[in-house]
Amino acid sequence: MPVEIDIAKVAKLARLALNDEQLASYGEQLGAILEHAERVQAMATDDVEPTSHPLAMTNSFRADVVIPSLDRDEVLSQAPDSVEGQFAVPRILE
C-alpha cells in the first residue's frame, strides 16, 4: 500500500527547492521507504527493547577541560563576509 506523503511540506522544512518533476519522483521514493517502515511497525515488537543506538555502549564523556580554540582569522577566512570579527550574513528579518 503506497503511503501518502506531503512531499512539498517536507521539502519546505528542509529548505529544499524542488520542481514539480522532482516533487513527484522524490515523493514516490520516500513513499516506498515509509511503506517499508509501516511494515516494520506492524510487527509484534512489544517484547523488544527499542534500539537507541547501533552500538551497545553508553556514556562517552569528556572531562571539563579547556583546549585551545581556532584562530579567528582562519575561522573568518571561510566566511562569505565578515565585519569586526563577526560573521556577516544577509540581514535576518524577524
Next chain:
Amino acid sequence: MTEYEAVIGIETHVELQTNSKMFCGCAVDFNAEANTVVCPVCLALPGALPVPNASAIDGILSIGAALSCELVEHSLFHRKNYFYPDLPKNYQISQYDVPLCADGHIDIVADGEPFRIGITRVHMEEDTGKSTHIGDDGRIRAASHSLLDFNRAGVPLVEIVTEPDIRTAEQARVYGAELQMIVRTLGVSDARLEEGSMRFDVNVSLRPVGQEEFGTRTEVKNVNSLRSMYRAIEFEIARQTEVLDSGGTIVQETRHWNEDSQRTTSMRSKEDSEDYRYFQEPDLLPLHIDAAWSARVYAAIPELPAIRRSRYLETGIDMVTAGVMVADAGLGELFDAAVASGADPKQAANWITGEVVANLRRTERQLADLPLSAEHLTQLDEMVSAGSLSATAAKDVLGGVMDGEGSPEQVAQSRDLLQISDTGALTTEVNTVLADNEDAVDKMRSGDMKPLGFLVGQVMKATGGKADPRMVSELIRNSVKE
C-alpha cells in the same frame, strides 16, 4: 462580567558555568572577543563530532535533584531541527522524550500562602550563537547584515519547565527568585537575568473560574528581570481579559515584552506551525545514570534555600530578615558563623540585614571586602548584653569596625562610647547627685516619682552620658527606698 483565573507555566533557561562548552573543549568565556572561543565542533565544520562534558551532566543532575525530580536512568540526546543563522549546524542538540530529570516540584510561599509548583522536566541542551542586527547598536557598516558571534554556541544550557500550576504574577516572581537562589546555591551558574545566563519564557492563558479546560495561551519572551516577569504577566492577564470580555478570541502566539513601553507586543507569527523534526542524535551515545552516579549527585547537594530559610525562622527571626540572608549566601554565612560563635540570632540578624547591608550599599563594597568578622558581631553582642554599650552606640561601633577602625573593643574605646556599667563606679556618682539634690530625694521618698527622670539626667550629665541609664534609674530607686 466573567471572572477569570490565570494559568501560568514558565520555561527557564540556565547557562551552566562549566570551564568548557557542552560538546567541545572551547572555553565558556562571555568576555572573550567575538569568535575567539570557537572550534570545528561548535562551528559545525564537516566531520566534527560532539563529545558531552561530564561536568555539565553533573550540573543538570544537581538542578534536577534540588527540584525533587526523578533522575532518569536511561536518557537520550535528540536533534531539534530549524534554520536560523545563529545555529551553525541547522539543528540544536537537545533532549526530547527522555529528559535527564522529570516529575519534580518546588515549594514556595507567595502572598502569605504556601503552594507547590510541579516541575515537568529538566533537560540538557546547547546554547546558540549571538546575532546582532542593525538597530541593535546602530553600526552603519552592518546595515545590510546580521552579525554572528559563535562564542556562546555550544555553551551548556539547562531548560527547566514547570507544570501550568502558577496562578498569579506574584507566584511567578517568587518561583523565579527561588529557582535563581537554588541554581546559585548549587554553584552551577551565576543565573544573572540581565546578562542572559538565566532567561524566562512565560506561558499565560485565562479560563473562567471553575472551568477545568485551559484557554488559549500566549508565550511571552524577553523578560529580563523578575520585575519584568511580574509586569509582563499582569499586562497579559489584563490584555487577555479585555479581549475575552469584548467577545474576542486569544490568538496562540509568541509575544515580546517591551521594557520601555511596559507592554507585550505580538511578534511576527510564523506561517507554519513549528515542526522541529526531532530525531535521535546519532553522533551521541545514550546516557546511563546509574544508582552510584545519582547517589554522588545527591550527596553533593548543599543546604538549599528552603531548608536554610526554615532553619533561620526557627531561631525566631522574621520571614523578611530570613529572606535577605537566604537570598545572599555571604550574609547567611556571616550570620551562621556569628550564631555559632555565640551571638544572639535576632541581634546578629538585625545588624547584618540592617547596618551591614546599608554599609555595603553606601560604600559599594562586597561583603568579602569588609573588615568585619563573625567574631566581631559576637563581641559586639556580648558588650551590649553586659551593658557596656547601648544599642545605639553598638550601631556606631559596628560602623567603625566596618570602616576598618579595629575590633568592637578598640572602636568603642577610641570613639569613647563605652558605658559605665560597673555598679561600684556608678553608685559613687549616684550618691553624689542624690546628696546635691535633697529636695528631689525627699519628694521621691514621699511617693512622688516625678524627679526620677531629672535625677537620672543629672547622673548621665555627671558621667558625660556614658552611664547605662537603666542601671542608673535602678540604683536611684534603690537608694531612695533605703
